[in-house]
Amino acid sequence: MQVSLIILAAGQGTRMNSDTPKVLHKVAAAPLLHHAMAAGRALDPVRSVVVVGHGGEAVAAAARAFDETAEVVVQEEQKGTGHAVAQAAPLLADLPGEAIVLYGDTPFIRPETLQAMLAARASHAVVVLGFHARDPGRYGRLLTQGDQLLAIREFKDATSEERAITLCNSGVICADAQTLFRLVAQIGNANAAGEYYLTDVVELARAAGLSAGVVTCDEAETMGVNTRAQLAEAEAAFQARARAEALENGVTLTAPETVFFALDTHIGRDAIIGPNVLFGPGVTIESGAEIKGFCHLEGCHVSRGADVGPFARLRPGAELAEDVHVGNFVEIKNAILDEGVKVGHLTYIGDADIGEYTNIGAGTVTCNYDGVMKHRTRIGKRAFIGSDTMLVAPVTVGDGALTASGSVITEDVPAEAIALARARQVNKPGLATRLFEKLRALKAAKAKG
């Protein structure tokens, strides 16, 4: 079955009190919009149309960053959810197959729930996703009779009996695309808010002799984000679920409540994650790898058997092959570490390629930036970089070569050579004692005045 998505993301989100459009605020290191698009993507949609308004350019860019085939339509003025959906009509109204409306500020709808809605389309022309609200507040109420949905009543327009209903509208709607747009075209704005309510399609469908029905989901799925407090709640809800899923998938979390995942974090079975670890976007940890406490990772890949930390930072483009060891106070960025490389302590590796089984001594720095451009450091296999080596890039160290501790390497080092690039040591016998005597005498003279 062919599915198109319409994702509403034009609202300003006034209650966020922000210059950033609401759907670009992040949960799990990803814009809210990406969460909604990720749920929709699981249906393998033929078209994804994002309706933007406030902060349109930035929202459009975020939509395309998630899915380069996403299409964007602009709703110049926010006249209501029905009006927002109508903006997608030129792209979708004649398309065969299903259309599903999602909200960009509602991140947790599960793909399984959307599948259930598609399945319910066998019995109803219009399917609405509802939930039983603990506190129905200002949600639209679902007026039902048997398995029929009679109407959705917005809070502002509801009678006190209708307000007593706890079955509420999540906002997600599914219908045949052509039917949906035919109904949307008929929506008026004669209501308490003077808005074009998408919710009116239910009564319009029934007036046309079509049936409408409800699929329900857990209230947690329909959680929308309207305030910073709700953003924080959404983050907590996401993390709680991600931790439970990781444990379920066979990942050891020593202190689950201190580990933070991103929307796209992938961790293999039998990986071990220590306390206070933060995963930014784009991290893959293979089976059996270990991330010790207090690490910060983003945009990186850690292979089987590798261990990282404690207190390590892996930044975008860090690629750790099997059995790599990265120890404490090490930062790695845009660098490929081949199998068995060891970087034990206090080191910066940026823009580098390091061959298998090379050892990088404590205090090594790849000096990758000359103030204008970035340059690459290439180190061969089984090389030994002495402690406190400065590798001034661009520079190459050959296979099996060694750099002496404290060297500033500005020229390429041939394979199997030793590079010594530091001042030669000179010892002055007895000079330390004579120097201290002189200094003490000076101090005593000063104290006397």
Ligand code: UD1
């Ligand atoms: C809507 C529903 C309500 C439901 C609730 C669930 C309608 C009329 N009401 O109410 O039944 O219980 O969601 O959260 O649909 N948007 C646009 N353009 C607009 C208006 C809204 O893109 O002109 C977007 C918003 O950015 C938001 C979504 O649509 O993502 C919902 O809009 P919002 O104004 O929050 O709707 P509610 O009044 O909460």
Ligand code: CA
């Ligand atoms: Ca809302």
